[in-house]
Amino acid sequence: DSGVTQTPKHLITATGQRVTLRCSPRSGDLSVYWYQQSLDQGLQFLIQYYNGEERAKGNILERFSAQQFPDLHSELNLSSLELGDSALYFCASSIGVGGLYNEQFFGPGTRLTVL
Amino acid sequence: DAKTTQPPSMDCAEGRAANLPCNHSTISGNEYVYWYRQIHSQGPQYIIHGLKNNETNEMASLIITEDRKSSTLILPHATLRDTAVYYCIVRPQTGANNLFFGTGTRLTVIP
Numbered sequence: 237d238s239g240v241t242q243t244p245k246h247l248i249t250a251t252g253q254r255v256t257l258r259c260s261p262r263s264g265d266l267s268v269y270w271y272q273q274s275l276d277q278g279l280q281f282l283i284q285y286y287n288g289e290e291r292a293k294g295n296i297l298e299r300f301s302a303q304q305f306p307d308l309h310s311e312l313n314l315s316s317l318e319l320g321d322s323a324l325y326f327c328a329s330s331i332g333v334g335g336l337y338n339e340q341f342f343g344p345g346t347r348l349t350v351l
Numbered sequence: 352d353a354k355t356t357q358p359p360s361m362d363c364a365e366g367r368a369a370n371l372p373c374n375h376s377t378i379s380g381n382e383y384v385y386w387y388r389q390i391h392s393q394g395p396q397y398i399i400h401g402l403k404n405n406e407t408n409e410m411a412s413l414i415i416t417e418d419r420k421s422s423t424l425i426l427p428h429a430t431l432r433d434t435a436v437y438y439c440i441v442r443p444q445t446g447a448n449n450l451f452f453g454t455g456t457r458l459t460v461i462p
Contacts, residue, residue: 238394269449279395279438279452292449326394334448339385342394 239263240343242327248349254315257346261308261329267291268310269330269340270302274323285310286333317350324348354378355439360457363433369426371456373439376420381444384415386424387452390435395452398424398437402444429460 239262249255261268270282272295281294285304296302299317304310314321324347328340356374363369375384385400399406399413401422406413412425426433438455442448 238396240394267448271450271452278454279389279450281449281451284449294449324392328394330448332448338448339397339400340448340450341397344394345392347392 238341238343240327240329240341242325242343242346244346245344246347246349248351249317250351251317251319253317253350254313255317255348257312257314257325257327257348259310259312259327259329259343261310261327262341265329265331265341266308267330267333267338268304268308269328270296270310270312271326271328271342272323273326273345274320277323279326282312284333291333314348319350322348322350354441354451355453357437357439357453357456359454360459362459362461363426363429365431365460365462366428369429369433369458369460371424371426371437371439371458372421373424374421375439375441378419378441379443382441383444384413384419384422385440385442385450386411386413387438387440387450388433388435389438389455390432395438400442429458431460431462434458434460 282296284292328342386398387395415422436455
């Protein structure tokens with residue numbers, strides 16, 4: 237158990253809909269990262285937040301957005317869903333924003349299925 | 352972009368050492384080598400990291416060549432629970448902390 241929690245575990249929805257994925261980081265971690273894992277793209281970094289502020293952006297679509305709240309939990313919002321958005325979405329957390337001893341600890345993921 | 356090259360798959364007999372190679376010929380002086388693994392759709396798990404010296408922890412050993420262009424992750428006594436995809440990742444010491452996962456090596460431990 238990494239200490240990172242994600243809800244829900246599974247989500248099934250229809251094209252065009254909007255969903256929200258939630259992540260609670262390990263106690264004491266200030267950074268939260270979101271990754272997407274699909275069959276054809278592998279594990280891809282989406283976005284990072286540190287103490288409420290966006291710090292880095294990866295291959296995140298404009299239809300997707302995220303935020304980190306004062307209690308440090310984070311939410312990833314996916315809108316206008318398409319079939320290709322079906323994937324595993326992982327959240328990870330780390331103590332700081334970067335640097336040497338800043339390993340990321342991953343949650344169990346949310347499996348999103350868009351029908 | 353992933354800056355590493357790994358074999359797509361490997362087998363290892365249970366109880367034997369598993370040696371997983373990784374090429375990172377364009378690694379920079381301030382970049383570390385990290386290893387993560389992912390057990391069947393679970394979240395990736397940190398294993399070990401190093402700069403130029405060999406490193407060992409309770410999970411594995413990491414051997415980095417003197418020119419730092421390649422490394423080997425060693426699981427000394429592989430068990431069935433070590434069956435997973437292993438990712439070798441090059442990451443700078445400072446700056447962005449996001450991880451670029453390549454395709455990894457699928458290790459199958461055989462009874």
